[in-house]
Amino acid sequence: MRPLALGPGAEFDAVRRMLARWGPAASGVGGDTAVLEIPAGERLVVSTDTSVENVHFRRAWLSPAEIGYRATAAALSDLAAAAATPRALLLALTLPRAWRDGLDAIADGVADAARAAGAAIVGGDLTSGELLSLTVTVLGSAAHPLSRAGARAGDVVYLTGRLGGPAAALAAWLAGVAPDPLDRARFAHPVARLREAQWLAARGATAAIDVSDGLVADAGHLAAASGVRIALDLSAAPRTAGTTAIEAGRAGEEYELAATAPAGLDLSGFTREFDLPLTAIGRVTGGPAGVEVVVAGARVDPPMGYNHLSD
Amino acid sequence: MRPLALGPGAEFDAVRRMLARWGPAASGVGGDTAVLEIPAGERLVVSTDTSVENVHFRRAWLSPAEIGYRATAAALSDLAAAAATPRALLLALTLPRAWRDGLDAIADGVADAARAAGAAIVGGDLTSGELLSLTVTVLGSAAHPLSRAGARAGDVVYLTGRLGGPAAALAAWLAGVAPDPLDRARFAHPVARLREAQWLAARGATAAIDVSDGLVADAGHLAAASGVRIALDLSAAPRTAGTTAIEAGRAGEEYELAATAPAGLDLSGFTREFDLPLTAIGRVTGGPAGVEVVVAGARVDPPMGYNHLSD
Numbered sequence: 001m002r003p004l005a006l007g008p009g010a011e012f013d014a015v016r017r018m019l020a021r022w023g024p025a026a027s028g029v030g031g032d033t034a035v036l037e038i039p040a041g042e043r044l045v046v047s048t049d050t051s052v053e054n055v056h057f058r059r060a061w062l063s064p065a066e067i068g069y070r071a072t073a074a075a076l077s078d079l080a081a082a083a084a085t086p087r088a089l090l091l092a093l094t095l096p097r098a099w100r101d102g103l104d105a106i107a108d109g110v111a112d113a114a115r116a117a118g119a120a121i122v123g124g125d126l127t128s129g130e131l132l133s134l135t136v137t138v139l140g141s142a143a144h145p146l147s148r149a150g151a152r153a154g155d156v157v158y159l160t161g162r163l164g165g166p167a168a169a170l171a172a173w174l175a176g177v178a179p180d181p182l183d184r185a186r187f188a189h190p191v192a193r194l195r196e197a198q199w200l201a202a203r204g205a206t207a208a209i210d211v212s213d214g215l216v217a218d219a220g221h222l223a224a225a226s227g228v229r230i231a232l233d234l235s236a237a238p239r240t241a242g243t244t245a246i247e248a249g250r251a252g253e254e255y256e257l258a259a260t261a262p263a264g265l266d267l268s269g270f271t272r273e274f275d276l277p278l279t280a281i282g283r284v285t286g287g288p289a290g291v292e293v294v295v296a297g298a299r300v301d302p303p304m305g306y307n308h309l310s311d
Numbered sequence: 312m313r314p315l316a317l318g319p320g321a322e323f324d325a326v327r328r329m330l331a332r333w334g335p336a337a338s339g340v341g342g343d344t345a346v347l348e349i350p351a352g353e354r355l356v357v358s359t360d361t362s363v364e365n366v367h368f369r370r371a372w373l374s375p376a377e378i379g380y381r382a383t384a385a386a387l388s389d390l391a392a393a394a395a396t397p398r399a400l401l402l403a404l405t406l407p408r409a410w411r412d413g414l415d416a417i418a419d420g421v422a423d424a425a426r427a428a429g430a431a432i433v434g435g436d437l438t439s440g441e442l443l444s445l446t447v448t449v450l451g452s453a454a455h456p457l458s459r460a461g462a463r464a465g466d467v468v469y470l471t472g473r474l475g476g477p478a479a480a481l482a483a484w485l486a487g488v489a490p491d492p493l494d495r496a497r498f499a500h501p502v503a504r505l506r507e508a509q510w511l512a513a514r515g516a517t518a519a520i521d522v523s524d525g526l527v528a529d530a531g532h533l534a535a536a537s538g539v540r541i542a543l544d545l546s547a548a549p550r551t552a553g554t555t556a557i558e559a560g561r562a563g564e565e566y567e568l569a570a571t572a573p574a575g576l577d578l579s580g581f582t583r584e585f586d587l588p589l590t591a592i593g594r595v596t597g598g599p600a601g602v603e604v605v606v607a608g609a610r611v612d613p614p615m616g617y618n619h620l621s622d
Contacts, residue, residue, distance in 0.1 A: 033358040033393045035456050038349060046433070047344040048401040048448055052440040082344045090359040092446040122357070129363045135403040135436070135446035137359055145346050
């Protein structure tokens with residue numbers, strides 16, 4: 001499909017500007033609806049994710065392109081957790097007057113993240129408003145989507161990558177100092193672990209979740225959905241310099257994956273394939289659904305992640 | 312699918328509250344992703360639509376339930392324009408502290424509109440923020456979706472229903488007076504013309520669009536997408552009491568459909584079937600893409616609808 005022609009009007013001028021920048025990254029945008037094909041034998045996987053100014057980011061922290069990229073990567077991360085192949089996304093953008101000069105760069109950031117994931121931008125909505133907000137809805141497909149509900153007693157809990165960078169950047173900004181550039185990059189340019197999840201699913205992973213609410217909190221969601229108990233050893237979780245094990249367990253805004261898989265699988269090819277650690281950090285057991293946490297051999301209260309509504 | 316169990320946390324408590332109210336209207340919500348089936352032989356149709364406090368509504372105008380209902384019906388209206396059958400929706404809700412007491416009622420409104428359309432609520436996102444905002448993404452399917460791009464020279468332009476109520480309600484509120492109850496009801500409880508569109512598509516309609524940006528503006532989008540010229544006679548468009556023909560052409564916030572169909576079709580069963588007018592209001596011609604407008608036999612400048620970004 002080629003983008004539909006649009007009638008006159010300032011809103012449509014803005015959409016036209018985005019379409020011109022997106023070029024072949026956009027497909028069929030401009031009408032109110034998009035029509036998609038899902039490969040035969042695969043199931044449709046959908047998710048939606050909102051990034052709001054002053055809640056998920058502040059204007060002083062990120063460039064408009066980074067805001068667009070980050071919002072899109074965060075949404076795509078939910079497709080990664082399902083081991084789904086991204087197909088398409090829709091962008092609902094609330095653009096205040098004060099942000100209009102950033103529209104092109106926001107659009108570029110969205111397109112960069114979409115292109116990196118192989119997702120076409122197929123539609124959206126543009127409204128005015130008082131604060132910048134991006135709701136990205138992602139559509140993917142998988143023959144056998146992973147869910148949070150598949151973990152079984154006896155499974156091993158794995159973590160991709162290392163934790164702590166985004167939280168350290170956030171802490172620095174909130175303290176009024178410039179974050180370490182590596183920490184800042186991890187906050188501004190999260191990577192959805194799409195290929196990594198498909199690799200794990202193909203080798204027998206039973207469940208996965210991204211740890212955007214914090215490793216311990218998200219392990220709790222996975223445990224609740226699967227009806228299992230999860231024992232995590234936070235000392236084992238790789239982390240960025242300056243991050244404690246407890247901080248790594250609580251750190252939000254991460255887009256690494258926690259995945260479960262039967263014990264005894266050979267997953268040693270992962271790091272060679274993706275140049276990324278894959279670390280066993282816990283076990284799935286029977287018993288009441290929930291999470292228990294050990295640090296340096298001692299049981300600790302589960303450190304919970306950031307929660308938007310507990311402010 | 313049954314709703315996934317959720318871990319602890321205030322955000323998840325709020326989601327649990329919504330799920331409890333939604334009951335069977337919700338399916339699989341609680342995880343970050345939803346998995347859907349699309350009937351064999353049908354194509355997936357998706358659209359997203361945002362309603363923002365102080366842009367699309369004000370707190371003093373609508374109840375929380377009406378806000379939820381209206382945002383959802385507005386999104387579903389884009390599926391109607393495609394003559395698609397609604398399957399599922401996702402709700403991305405930005406809920407300020409000042410609106411938390413309204414959460415149950417907002418959820419009820421969303422569920423009422425979803426149920427009326429036969430769409431399951433399959434996922435969403437809940438964040439805090441400074442202004443209430445609802446982004447509803449709708450997924451539907453159709454063997455042969457209608458688009459804006461199918462109008463052909465010689466077609467007749469039809470309009471469902473009558474225009475003017477929502478704009479009259481808006482004008483009253485902005486003037487500080489209570490709107491007429493019927494006008495208010497049309498603003499607060501828009502009806503997505505889903506069955507009507509499928510009926511028209513089955514009988515040969517070539518293109519459709521909802522007139523939420525105003526009849527003339529949306530006819531312009533349809534003309535641009537189809538590469539045709541559309542001549543509208545606004546005097547012919549049914550309208551609510553107190554609405555002029557020009558006002559009816561400009562009135563936004565309407566969820567009636569403009570549809571094109573070949574001349575000579577017998578669509579006389581429509582009104583009997585739906586207890587709703589279906590009125591020929593114009594013709595599709597060749598010539599440069601665009602819209603021309605006649606009122607009482609005289610050519611007038613096309614009255615354009617409300618535009619969020621031209622404020």
